[in-house]
Structure formats: structure tokens, C-alpha cells
Amino acid sequence: MDELALASYLDRSKDRILASLVEWLRIPSVSADPERAPEVRAAAEMCAGFAREAGMHGVELLEAGGPGGPPVVYCEWLGAGPDAPTVLVYGHTDVQPTDPLDEWESPPFEPLVKDSVLSARGASDDKGQVIMQIEAARGLLAERGGLPVNLKMLFEAEEEVGSPHFEQLLEAERERLSADVVVVSDTTMEAPEIPTTTIGMRGLVAFDVVVRTAPADLHSGIWGGTVPNAALVAARMACALHDEHRRVTLPGFYDDVAEPSKEEAASLAAVPFDEEAFRRTAGVAYLEGEEGRTPRQRTGTRPTAELVGFHAGYGGPGMKTIVPATANFKVALRLVPDQRPDKIAEAFRRWATEQAPAGVEISLTQFGGVAPMVTPSGHPALRCLSRAMEKVWGKEPLFERSGGSGPEEALARVLGAPVISLGIALPGDRFHAPNETLSLEQLWRGVLAAGELLLELGTLNLAKARDEGPATGKGTQ
């Protein structure tokens, strides 16, 4: 690979990079644990130090959500000038909790390298991928004295708890963070011999529904069998959310669902998918869902309605002879382009109101309202990524759609920029589970690819890229 821009830089830097990463991984920056706030800060400070050493400018810790908020590393290098593209790189410095601790083969915060695999909490999610991006910038700055793009980097400290303050930060710093392309390094690829890139996330609208049939629980002996039962009313509503073909029954739910373009569909279908292995990993006896769709479609390009929780009546030991007066259920609707959260939320509200028998009180609380996002498969920035990855892995990446919903959507929406993902972790790296790992071969390839990507993005025709619009569903058909 000696034609790659960072090949020789990497050869002489591997030991140092690995040592820095290992030092960083020793810090238990578990954002879910309030007692780890100092470590979360220390991890951000060390990351800021890496950025400074890399030659980035304006390194500082922003405070997400206002003064005292979690530390978000920001840095920039704006030497390419106002006519050059601006790239924002996103990652995170916090890590998942380590439970169950006794399933770790080596302590989660004592990084261990064995057979070119680094084991530690945060190795691949996401410290390894953050350092990969910083080193690519450092290498190019060192080797070439500059970059062909203006580069901004943003590494948050709350991703593992759902980025509660991230959108607020984006809004507050919209000017400073403005970019033509966002590059996220926080995902996996299928395999080293099957490079993939995540081009879409599903949207999310969720509802909490409270059903009330009476002022108080009623004695089942005296009233049972002749008064409405809130638990049963709610169960009927929950069941009515899907028809016998397992399609969601909200009127208009599928109206705006855009099928992937032929190019994208072909790419999505080319990623190997072992249905039996998928089923086994989930630990379920069978797969079910929208008829006429494959499991991959159901979790990627199709919208779903999931019953997330249901609570009504007595749940303690033994039995209580009541007719429950209230019931509560929660539904999460995962959306795909071009569904709009506000329109779907309105459809859900109308549906719930109509489903409830007359006289039964319904109260609805909406949570979230995240739009789906997909980067059009023909987007010029995505072509830059494809070329960069092909140079390193020998093949253009296939496309994947994530079934989840992440900060990518807020980045795309608030900044109005397409989001592309250079994710080099592997499915076996055990994100969020014990014995998280990172393949050093993938890390080194990632540094090379991140460098190539910046060079490719330097060639981006900004006018054309802007025509394609930001990363929304608008380009999928």
C-alpha cells in the first residue's frame, strides 16, 4: 500500500499510536455512572491533548447543554481557505459500563494486546476510531504541512447515554460547526474482506399511552366481567397496532416510505446476511415481522412499531382480585425515509384516540421525534468515501442501513450536511458487551483510509454536493 499518503507516517508511528490509545483506554470514562464524571472529563482532556499534538488549532472543551455540562472536545484546522470544503469529524470519548464484570477475560480498563487484537472497554467503541481520525489529520499535517479541506473535529462524552445534550450543543454552536460533510467514525463494517459503510439510520417517534377506565381499581368479584378493564382495553389497542400481515395499521403509515434506489438496494442485498445466525444471536425461536420483507429489510429500510412496555394492574407476588382502572403502554415507531416524525406522530395520536372505546380516557405523551436519515447512495461525498476505502481494503464498500437512531440524524439536520461513516470496527468486536476488542490491522487501515478520505474530500465539487442536499431521505428514490 505504499501509494497511500500516510503509509510511511503510519509505519513509523504505530508504536506511539498504540501506546497513546492504551493509555487512553486505562481511563474508565463510563458516562452512565455519575461517579465517573471525573474520568469522563479526564478522557476528554487526554483527547484534547492528542488533538493539540496533532497540530489541530483552537482545541477546547465545550460544555454540552450549558456551563458545567459534559466536556465535548472541539478542534479545527481551517487553513484550506474559504473555497475549500469543510469536513466535520464526529466521535465520542465516553464508554459503555462494564457489567457483567465477571464475564471479562481480562480487566476492562487494563488494555491487553494479543495476536494483534487489543482488548479493552472502548477499544473499538469509540476511542480507537477517534484516535484513528486524529492520527490521520496529524499524519497529513506532518507529511504535507496542511490539508486540502478545512477540518473540524467534535468528540462528545455522552453518546453512550443517548447524547441528551448533543443537539442543544449543535444548535448553540451551529456557526462554528458548519460543514459541507460530516464524517462519523463510530460504526462497524461487515468484515475486512467485505468493507461496508452505514449510510442510513432510522428515525424514531415514541409514545407513552395511558388508558383509564375508572377512577380506581375495582373489586373483580363485584364488578368483574361487566365493567371495562383498562388492561384489556390497552392490550386490544396494542394488538390492533399490527394487522394479520404484521403491517402497522396507523392510517397513512407507509404512504411516504421510499424504497431504496436500485443501486442502493443492490448494494444492501450484497452484504452477506445469515438469517439463522441472526436468529441464534437474538436467542429467539423464530423470526416474524412485516410479510413479504426479509429480516434485513425489516430492520433497515422498513418502518416498524414496537411495543416497548406494558404495565397495568397487579404485578406483585400472588394474586389480587381487581379490575385494573389504568394501563400504560409504550410504543416506539422506527421511521425510514421519507416518513416525517410529525406526520407519523399525528397519525398515532389520531389512531389511539379512535381505538379507545368511547368514554375511556386516553392520555398520550410523545418522546423523541427523530427523522430518519439516509445519505443518497450517489452522493459525491459518499463516492469520496468509496474511493478512499477501496484504496485501503481493495473493494468499494457495500452500503448498510442501521436499524437504530443516533446522533447522525441531528448532525445531518442541524448542520444541513451529508453524513458519511468510516467505521472500521468489526461485528465481532463486542460493542457494549464484555471483552470488547479492536483489530489493530483494522485500526491501521482506518488511519490510512481516514487520510485518503480527507484527500478525496478535498476534490469535492461543493456546488454539486450542495445540490444533492443534506442527508435526508430526499435522495433515495
Added chain:
Amino acid sequence: MDELALASYLDRSKDRILASLVEWLRIPSVSADPERAPEVRAAAEMCAGFAREAGMHGVELLEAGGPGGPPVVYCEWLGAGPDAPTVLVYGHTDVQPTDPLDEWESPPFEPLVKDSVLSARGASDDKGQVIMQIEAARGLLAERGGLPVNLKMLFEAEEEVGSPHFEQLLEAERERLSADVVVVSDTTMEAPEIPTTTIGMRGLVAFDVVVRTAPADLHSGIWGGTVPNAALVAARMACALHDEHRRVTLPGFYDDVAEPSKEEAASLAAVPFDEEAFRRTAGVAYLEGEEGRTPRQRTGTRPTAELVGFHAGYGGPGMKTIVPATANFKVALRLVPDQRPDKIAEAFRRWATEQAPAGVEISLTQFGGVAPMVTPSGHPALRCLSRAMEKVWGKEPLFERSGGSGPEEALARVLGAPVISLGIALPGDRFHAPNETLSLEQLWRGVLAAGELLLELGTLNLAKARDEGPATGKGTQ
């Protein structure tokens, strides 16, 4: 009413009886509150004192469920000889909790008499009705020097918490408690001008069902829409328990349901029933249940299946993006003669197993197994009660079936004796609610009726009564 046996006794005893009852009502014998155990015992001891003063023999406090168990007052008067009928009177000395306390117009344990109505917790449920029975015995023993029946009295101290140790006590003391007729005084009558008596209770079999679809909750983004959702599987099962006519779908559920005899049906139907008032009291917007049946039938002579609780997945604030792996629901089946709890339980087990999709784990826990009971409307003991009540209230009582399940069933089953109910509380006496009351006029009539009943039962043709069998469903058709 001076032809009544206890008329003159009552006239000269009212002040003393009322004073005793008021003193007794000052004791907060709340069995649901473990800190009130001393008061529960004090109330039983005072009751034992009343029995001693009445001239009852062998007064003692039995310990329900073994040494240290709740105190059950037992006493007897066996002077009528082995050929005379033996009557067991049942009541309870414990009371309901008083919450919400601020809704009481006068303190619950400071009895208040106003306009011939006594207000206090326990006034009608059940201390007033217990003292009524003791005074009837006292009066007859004082006026006549003896009774025409052998009399046993049993007043338990755990009725308000579901009589957890009562059946064990009945089994342990079966010999001592043996009787030809059981008289319960713990119910209401429709109105002073519409005397009624409860002749049946429904049976009860309940199940806790746990549904498991996966070893652990799954991320709804990654797996949602394509793996089975335990909450939805359970909701479908809960909904499938009734058909579109709101009939219970367990195979064979209605096979053994006996319609009331013509005589009973006519009597049941003659008790006034204001459907609108019933609905308003429940606080529900509409009534629903088994089609083709009236609300009174649905809660009295028809079996029901009630969804008592349903718990699955996330129930906290906000939202969690999971596919629940487990769900739990509880079902209470109320049974009527001649349904058998074991047969219905077996039908439920088979039904639940068949309803669950293949590969979904189901585990079932059964609670209870109480048979329904009804005293045949033509039973000689019931005729004695009718005559006694007619003498006092001027009309034979109409029959009622209670929708609940109480210690009556255990009394009938373990002792093999018919159960009849002399209950003089009124529907407006607010059992279990704030501002419980007792009409003194009903109390005095109750003492007279209890006396007449003992005299009537003295004439019981034992051979004929035994032919009618105990209080089960066998006589209803």
C-alpha cells in the same frame, strides 16, 4: 313485634348492647397493619368476654395456622343434646384499614351515634353483626335457660386480609367445629323494605403467566420488527381469552355452568337493580361483558375471566428502545356452580400452552382453587332463615348471589354443611370505605332475627337437611 322471642329482652338491653359495641369499636383491629397485632388481639379478647357474659361455654382463642397465629374466638353451647341440630355461626373481629383518613367525617375509631346511625370503622363489617349473634344467644339463654340447637361460634381475625390461615384452622379443628348448618353474618341486604340473603359465592382460580421470547431484552433498532416481542405475544394471549361476544374462549369453560333453578332465578331477578346507578358507582363510562346476559347475571351467576395485571418491558419515565424478552400477566377466573376449579385450571393450562407460538416459553403458576358455592334455594335451612327474616322484616328475603369468593366456601366444603347468611348491613353502610355506618334499627332487627333463626333451626329435620347435601352447586338445577 312482641310475638318475637327476644322482643322484651331487646327492649331492656339496647343501651347495654350499644355501649358494648361502641367500646369494642374503639379498638382499631386493623388486620392489614402488622403494627396493629396487639389491637387485633385485644378485639378478639373483648369479643371472647362478650361470649362469656352471654353464657357461652368453652370460650377460647384458637390460633389460626398454628401457635402464635391470629386469635380466633371460639365458643359453644352444646346443651341441646346429640339429636338436636348443631349450628355454627361465623363472623370476624378484624376491620379494614381506614385510608383515606381525611375523607372520614368523624374519626373512624371514635364511634358516633346520630339519627340512629352508628358511624365507625367495623360498625357493620363485622363487629355489629357479630355482637348481634352473641346477643341473640345471650337473650335466648337468659329468657329460656337454653337453646333448641347446639350452638358454636367462630369469629376470625384475618377476614379482611383474605383469611389466609382460616382453612387450615377449619381442617385442624374439623371435629370440634362440625355442624349441620353454618350461619354467616357478614353481608348486606338490599334494603329494610327489601330483605335479601346471599346464597352463593363464586369460585376462584387464578393464574400468573410468564411469557419468554428471548434470553434478554433486545435493542429495538437492531432487532425490532423481526423478532417476537414478548409483550405483544402476551397481549395477543390476553385478548384471545374472550371472543367477540365477550365469552371466555377456554374450551369447555361453560360446559358445567348450571343455570339457577326457576325459583332462584325469579328471586334473583326480583331484587331491584339500577344499572345506571351501578355504572355510576363504578365510575365507568359503559358496561360490557358476556353478550345476552345482564350485568347482574355477569357478576352473579355467570363465570368470568378477568385480566388482573399485565407487566412487560420498560415502565419507567421516558422511553427505552427495547424489544421486551419477557411478559407477565395474571388472570382471575371466577367460577359458578357446577364448574370445578381443577377442571377449569386444566383447561387454562392447555389453552395457554396452545396459544403460545411454538418456541415461546410459557410458565404458569396457579393461585387459589376455590370452588363456587350456592345453597340450594329449596334447602330446609334456607327456609328456616326465610321464616325468621319474614317474622322480623315482614317479607321473605329474596336471594342474591355474591360475585366474590369468601370463607363461606371453605366453611361449606370443609365442614360439609350448608351455609346461610343473615346479613343485616345495608348497601349504603360503606363496607371498606370511609364513613362506615350501621343502622341501629337494622341491628335491633338483626338480634331479633338471629334469635328467631336459632328457634327455627331447632325444628330442622336433620335427615332431610342432610339429603340436600352441603352448599355446593349440586342443588341448583
